[in-house]
Amino acid sequence: MTGEVSQIGHYWRLYRKDKVAVIALLYIILIILAGIFAPVITKFPPLLTGAGPSFASPNAQHFMGTDDLGRDIFSGVIYGARVSMGVGFAAAVGSSLIGLFIGTIAAYYGRTYDMILMRITEIFFVIPMVFLAILLVAFFGSSVWNVIFVIIILSWPRTARLVRGQVLALKQRDFVKASKALGERDFYIMFREILPNTLAPIIVNGSIEVARAIVVEAGLSFLGLGSTDLTSWGIMLYKSQRFLVQQIWWTFSFPGVALFSTVLSLNVIADTLNTILNPRIRKRVVRQ
Amino acid sequence: MPAGVYRIGLPMHHLIEVRNIKQYFTTRKFLFRQPLWIRAVDDVSFHIKEGETLGLVGESGCGKTTIGLLILRLLQPTEGNIVFQDRNIFNLPRNELLRFRRDVQIVFQDPYSSLNPRKTVEQVLSRPYRIHGIAKKKVDVREMVESILDDVGLTPPEFFLNKYPHEMSGGQRQRVAIARAIALKPKLIIADEAVSSLDVSIRAQILNLMKDVQKRYKLAYLFITHDLATLRSVSHRVAVLYLGKLVEVGTTEEILKNPLHPYTKSLLASVPVADPVYSRQREPIVLSGDMPSPISPPSGCRFHTRCPFVKEICISEEPVMVDCENNHSVACTLYSEELPI
Amino acid sequence: MKPLLTVENLKTYFETDEGAFVRANDGVRLSVCAGELVAIVGESGCGKSTVALSILRLIKHPGRIIEGTVFLRDTELLKLSEERMRKVRGKEVSIVFQNPVTYLNPVMRIGDQIMENAIFHLGLDKRSAEEKVLEILRQVKIPSPERIYQSYPHELSGGMKQRVLFAIAIVCQPLLVILDEPTTALDVTIQAQILQLIKELRNRLRMSMIMITHDLGIVADIADRVYIMYAGKIVEYGDVFSIFREPLHPYSRALLNSVLSINEYKENLVSIPGSVPDLRNPPTGCRFHPRCSRRMDRCFKEIPSLQEEKDGHFVACWGV
Numbered sequence: 051m052t053g054e055v056s057q058i059g060h061y062w063r064l065y066r067k068d069k070v071a072v073i074a075l076l077y078i079i080l081i082i083l084a085g086i087f088a089p090v091i092t093k094f095p096p097l098l099t100g101a102g103p104s105f106a107s108p109n110a111q112h113f114m115g116t117d118d119l120g121r122d123i124f125s126g127v128i129y130g131a132r133v134s135m136g137v138g139f140a141a142a143v144g145s146s147l148i149g150l151f152i153g154t155i156a157a158y159y160g161r162t163y164d165m166i167l168m169r170i171t172e173i174f175f176v177i178p179m180v181f182l183a184i185l186l187v188a189f190f191g192s193s194v195w196n197v198i199f200v201i202i203i204l205s206w207p208r209t210a211r212l213v214r215g216q217v218l219a220l221k222q223r224d225f226v227k228a229s230k231a232l233g234e235r236d237f238y239i240m241f242r243e244i245l246p247n248t249l250a251p252i253i254v255n256g257s258i259e260v261a262r263a264i265v266v267e268a269g270l271s272f273l274g275l276g277s278t279d280l281t282s283w284g285i286m287l288y289k290s291q292r293f294l295v296q297q298i299w300w301t302f303s304f305p306g307v308a309l310f311s312t313v314l315s316l317n318v319i320a321d322t323l324n325t326i327l328n329p330r331i332r333k334r335v336v337r338q
Numbered sequence: 339m340p341a342g343v344y345r346i347g348l349p350m351h352h353l354i355e356v357r358n359i360k361q362y363f364t365t366r367k368f369l370f371r372q373p374l375w376i377r378a379v380d381d382v383s384f385h386i387k388e389g390e391t392l393g394l395v396g397e398s399g400c401g402k403t404t405i406g407l408l409i410l411r412l413l414q415p416t417e418g419n420i421v422f423q424d425r426n427i428f429n430l431p432r433n434e435l436l437r438f439r440r441d442v443q444i445v446f447q448d449p450y451s452s453l454n455p456r457k458t459v460e461q462v463l464s465r466p467y468r469i470h471g472i473a474k475k476k477v478d479v480r481e482m483v484e485s486i487l488d489d490v491g492l493t494p495p496e497f498f499l500n501k502y503p504h505e506m507s508g509g510q511r512q513r514v515a516i517a518r519a520i521a522l523k524p525k526l527i528i529a530d531e532a533v534s535s536l537d538v539s540i541r542a543q544i545l546n547l548m549k550d551v552q553k554r555y556k557l558a559y560l561f562i563t564h565d566l567a568t569l570r571s572v573s574h575r576v577a578v579l580y581l582g583k584l585v586e587v588g589t590t591e592e593i594l595k596n597p598l599h600p601y602t603k604s605l606l607a608s609v610p611v612a613d614p615v616y617s618r619q620r621e622p623i624v625l626s627g628d629m630p631s632p633i634s635p636p637s638g639c640r641f642h643t644r645c646p647f648v649k650e651i652c653i654s655e656e657p658v659m660v661d662c663e664n665n666h667s668v669a670c671t672l673y674s675e676e677l678p679i
Numbered sequence: 680m681k682p683l684l685t686v687e688n689l690k691t692y693f694e695t696d697e698g699a700f701v702r703a704n705d706g707v708r709l710s711v712c713a714g715e716l717v718a719i720v721g722e723s724g725c726g727k728s729t730v731a732l733s734i735l736r737l738i739k740h741p742g743r744i745i746e747g748t749v750f751l752r753d754t755e756l757l758k759l760s761e762e763r764m765r766k767v768r769g770k771e772v773s774i775v776f777q778n779p780v781t782y783l784n785p786v787m788r789i790g791d792q793i794m795e796n797a798i799f800h801l802g803l804d805k806r807s808a809e810e811k812v813l814e815i816l817r818q819v820k821i822p823s824p825e826r827i828y829q830s831y832p833h834e835l836s837g838g839m840k841q842r843v844l845f846a847i848a849i850v851c852q853p854l855l856v857i858l859d860e861p862t863t864a865l866d867v868t869i870q871a872q873i874l875q876l877i878k879e880l881r882n883r884l885r886m887s888m889i890m891i892t893h894d895l896g897i898v899a900d901i902a903d904r905v906y907i908m909y910a911g912k913i914v915e916y917g918d919v920f921s922i923f924r925e926p927l928h929p930y931s932r933a934l935l936n937s938v939l940s941i942n943e944y945k946e947n948l949v950s951i952p953g954s955v956p957d958l959r960n961p962p963t964g965c966r967f968h969p970r971c972s973r974r975m976d977r978c979f980k981e982i983p984s985l986q987e988e989k990d991g992h993f994v995a996c997w998g999v
Contacts, residue, residue, distance in 0.1 A: 223451050224451045224452035225453055225454045229465070230412055231410050231412065231439065231444050232439060232443075232465060232466050233436050233469050235469075246456040397869075537723055537893065538934065538937055539933065539950055539951040540950065541939065541950075542939070542948035542949060542950035543948075543950035545939075564866065565867070566941050567940055567941045570939065570940065594941055607871070608867045608870065608871035610874075610897045610899065610900055611940065611941065612923065613899055614902075614923050616899075622871070622875070624868075624875050625868050625871070629866065
């Protein structure tokens with residue numbers, strides 16, 4: 051146990067060296083906290099029409115102004131963080147789990163299993179996202195769960211391919227052969243021996259997936275396929291599309307900046323994680 | 339207990355018999371191209387007795403590692419079978435298979451890749467006991483793990499329980515690998531280049547340990563290596579492999595003092611000896627050319643392309659293994675004319 | 680006779696993440712005379728490869744050459760500008776590495792890779808360079824040189840690739856060739872071929888060589904003089920016959936005793952207790968003292984220096 055803890059400590063020390071990455075991490079934590087403590091931070095429910103006068107520009111009462119129906123933009127951004135981040139993480143976790151499972155099975159058993167599962171993966175790769183989203187909305191109505199579902203369906207192949215590659219390489223290693231020789235069962239070998247060795251790329255991939263999911267959610271919402279009874283940054287952008295031409299900048303700028311900075315921070319985190327978790331070439335002491 | 343198909347009614351005096359094993363691999367092919375056959379092991383037969391060490395020596399591509407994997411039943415042979423304690427290992431029913439896994443174990447060459455980098459020593463060594471239900475409670479398992487760590491000289495055992503592979507030296511890792519192999523008290527251990535990656539001064543330590551363990555546990559070894567010097571102090575008998583075929587088998591003493599096959603002779607002459615006087619005055623036998631590919635091995639005797647004594651007949655006819663005196667057999671046309679009466 | 684290469688008090692350290700220094704080379708002394716083959720022998724982690732890289736100034740961050748002098752004839756290599764050093768590498772001093780796979784460009788033809796070196800250093804035009812390359816390929820006993828010239832690395836066997844590395848190293852007829860474990864990755868019978876090639880090159884071309892290896896058998900076979908390294912320092916050196924007949928340093932003795940021989944059966948193989956020290960924090964005094972069966976008080980405190988015990992045979996040990 052002590053070994054694991056000191057490993058995490060070691061990685062944190064390496065991570066700390068990159069100041070930009072630390073800022074990015076703090077920012078994400080801030081956003082998450084803001085979402086969690088939303089009711090404390092702002093007194094206006096985000097969808098309450100007439101919380102203030104329509105199109106009020108940012109002022110002391112409404113830090114980010116109000117939209118056409120008098121809804122407080124600041125509340126929208128804070129509560130929207132819940133949905134955007136929530137969808138982002140839920141979709142990333144869901145697609146990672148599925149991709150992990152399928153990728154491992156395909157790689158470990160190989161041959162026919164691999165072929166069938168990889169063909170299925172490819173089919174999912176080519177499904178056009180918007181089309182699927184529209185279909186789902188048509189049949190099941192627009193909701194946050196539909197959005198999460200769509201993102202999971204379309205994202206798991208990426209993780210599956212990544213994991214498959216990792217497992218293919220690892221299953222040739224001697225410690226896997228040694229486990230088989232001991233009589234270890236397949237599922238134990240797959241998920242307790244091999245998988246822990248692929249954590250690094252999965253974590254990096256996971257952080258990228260969160261960023262992607264947030265963007266996809268925003269995109270779908272922007273097209274009007276998002277939830278109708280919740281608000282997210284994408285939904286706010288959807289609602290303020292019409293005001294782009296007019297000078298009512300606060301209706302789309304704030305959600306836009308929130309979206310942009312969050313995704314950017316997540317990408318920075320993913321990139322830094324990649325540098326420190328993958329073979330740390332430049333950090334290695336040269337051996338004889 | 340009904341005599342199943344897998345039982346063979348021969349007297350059990352060999353622990354394991356490898357019979358006419360062939361292992362051919364195919365390369366991946368495009369739909370309409372002919373697949374290529376890699377003849378990794380081509381009709382190999384030998385036996386190992388209880389408590390005996392058989393050295394299997396050869397260079398890269400000779401098939402020695404493949405043979406190890408076959409004996410472990412990690413591969414299915416293209417042809418032939420392997421009989422362990424009177425049972426054909428490729429026809430074992432489920433419950434007997436688990437039992438077989440306890441009897442045959444392996445120690446790999448690279449102590450770093452043969453241990454899971456994400457597992458502690460305790461986690462690695464607990465598995466054998468848990469898989470086979472020998473101990474269930476954490477306390478009992480730990481006791482057994484500590485005992486086995488003692489056996490392989492990693493003392494005090496408590497110190498090593500929490501260590502990860504990267505926190506230990508090559509010699510220590512190899513001791514853990516050996517501990518894992520002997521945990522279930524097997525009858526046969528396959529040592530696949532078990533000391534080749536270790537420093538010279540550590541090699542001796544680990545070989546001593548292996549010999550020690552052999553005496554205590556009454557183990558047999560299949561010692562796979564390319565280094566004849568290692569075998570000198572460790573094995574009772576030696577089998578020489580070239581390109582998937584056995585070319586010579588005999589006691590260690592016989593093979594080293596009186597090598598018959600030209601390949602064996604050149605192997606011996608090529609082993610560097612740490613004695614400048616001896617080294618500089620001995621007869622070198624340097625082979626010409628490279629090792630042929632196992633995909634299209636030479637016709638007739640596979641060694642003929644590099645053999646200093648090659649004759650006409652070697653190109654067309656494959657030599658048969660012939661018994662010479664002193665339990666020494668060789669597959670070479672040089673000796674097939676001198677059949678003992 | 681003045682030696683071709685003289686290394687004195689070479690110190691190369693590597694900085695770790697935590698700010699500690701791995702003292703890979705801590706005061707190494709070495710000399711090579713013209714036409715000589717000198718072996719540096721030691722186990723993994725002793726710093727022998729670092730010596731080679733330091734001589735050629737190929738040490739990169741986080742490693743640094745802290746101190747020392749390296750004289751090639753009259754030129755101090757450590758004081759040259761990078762530009763001038765580049766002219767030395769491959770032309771006056773060249774190196775053959777251990778694993779040919781990683782040192783050959785997989786997408787370049789063999790001939791072109793050797794030619795690169797010839798054109799850069801010798802300023803030859805393409806025609807003469809081509810001829811030179813073919814000649815060199817013949818010298819390293821590569822069959823059908825014209826065909827190999829056109830081939831790519833993956834089409835060659837391990838032994839052939841190693842010969843190509845030799846070709847690249849000697850095409851400009853360097854004064855000194857450094858061989859860093861050139862046969863470790865090869866089969867025994869191929870190793871025998873390469874060792875024979877090395878002997879031939881040495882005899883015919885009169886090249887001086889430094890051979891870095893952990894295999895005492897190879898050393899016994901081809902070296903003229905031997906340097907034994909332990910934990911970043913040279914502990915003993917001298918003529919090969921003298922060293923093998925009577926090793927003076929306890930480490931040398933233990934090392935030679937632990938080598939497995941095909942000629943004699945050893946019931947109980949001798950090994951050295953303990954393990955190699957951590958070069959970030961080496962033992963005080965003599966670095967071998969924790970594992971030495973003959974250590975005295977002095978060994979804990981003072982670092983022994985190399986003293987000449989017999990003709991040309993130097994050893995660093997208080998117990999001698």
